[in-house]
Amino acid sequence: MSFSPDIGIDLGTASVLVYVKGKGIVLQEPSVVAMDTSTGKLLEVGEQAQRMLGRTPGHIVAVRPLKDGVISDYDMTEKMLKNFIQRVTGGVGLFRFFKPQIIVCVPSGVTEVEKRAVIDATMEAGARDVFLIEEPIAAAIGAGIDIAQPSGSMIVDIGGGTTDVAVISLGGIVESTSIKMAGDKFDEAIMKYMKKKHNLLIGERTAEEIKMNIGSAYHRDKDIYMEVRGRNQLSGLPEIVKVSSKESLEALEDSVVQIADAVHSVLERTPPELSADISDKGILMTGGGSLLWGLDKLIEARTGIKVYIAEEAISCVVKGTGESLKSLKHLGRSTNSRRR
Structure with a gap:
């Protein structure tokens, strides 16, 4: 034993x-x-x-x-x-x-x-x-979905390195795709934007703070702002820049569209009966990347299907x-x- x-x-x-x-x-x-x-x-x-x-x-x-x-x-x-x-x-x-x-x-x-x-x-x-x-x-099981049922469920799991989109039925994956676009790429996009737009060099941790505090994947009704500290690449000196959520949307737009495209692509390949199930039940998002503000709204606008974020999205998997x-x-x- x-x-x-x-x-x-x-x-x-x-x-x-x-x-x-x-x-x-x-x-x-x-x-x-x-x-x-x-x-x-x-x-x-x-x-x-x-x-x-x-x-x-x-x-x-x-x-x-x-x-x-x-x-x-x-x-x-x-x-x-x-x-x-x-x-x-x-x-x-x-x-x-x-x-x-x-x-x-x-x-x-x-x-x-x-x-x-x-x-x-x-x-x-x-x-x-x-x-x-x-x-x-794993994400579906962790979110409380009975994957053994003969009914289609769509999971969008957005982690740090990959986004996994899958349609699950009878305990197996019917259609899926995995793209190397997720939380880390969001951080990289923010770092590139700050360098190009503000001549400000920032590190991974600062980019993550921007993503978590004012990051946006969809238009907000009201802009929010954040002071960002970094090094000016022209003068070489420390500098503080005020950044808006609208700018974060601009920085992340290409990245989040790739995720919405991946979801759309899997839906296009899904058998009609399972598509009907997903339309009724909605799409479930899990993983830390799913917490980016407005990403659920973007996918919902793109697919016309209700999108839900799991209660404990980070720990579902x-x-x-x-x-x-x-x-x-x-x-x-x-x-x-x-x-x-």
Whole structure:
């Protein structure tokens, strides 16, 4: 008998959420790792490492080991996962003897090679057994949708690296698409806009603050403003610029239109019977990116279908992944699972 807990992991580009069977969500940390390049020593993982982004001396590097929803730095991802798994399983000693079963969430559009990288990294991080589940399925389960019913449900999951759009019926994905346009690309668009429009250089964290405070995907009835600090690229000196929500809409317009186009594209390919179900029930949005102001209104205007944002949009995927721990035996031993 094993005393190790079953674990569900939402391995996101922006953050990692960990669900332990019987306990719920026990960890939510940024997907950032800091290490000393001169010694190869791991310094910080998660929140502490994120604080170092853009502020490190030459011999220390703080990196995001995942990009666009997939692993871009295998070694760093393995170290990050090992750190998080040890935190939730009671430390190194217990972890050495009782290895957990882990189910990891991946975007619906990942290749077999990318899936293999996730499985291998999780195994090397200390798992006894690894399973994969696609994000739209996990998001739907986490939002309380009974995916086993012969009825169409549309999920739009917008994370940090990817947006997954899927129509689900009878427990499987009928039509889907996954695009590399999500929260991180929103930040990049804001950084480019500030540089082009205001000659102001800002970092990722400042861009994220703009997105969260005044970011807009649809016209607001009343503009709101925010003071933004950065460095003037002409003078090289610190500067404060007042930015409006109207400007953020201008900065994000191309990005959010790509997401609306992806939703429209999946709807066009959806069988008529399922389209009717979606028209009745509406479209469900999950993930941190779905909280961008007005994105639901934009998709609703584009499709003519009511759009809802899940109550706990950020944690839907990891909750669904955690719920799936109850039925690991039904996931089967396919190319999406591996055992020691």
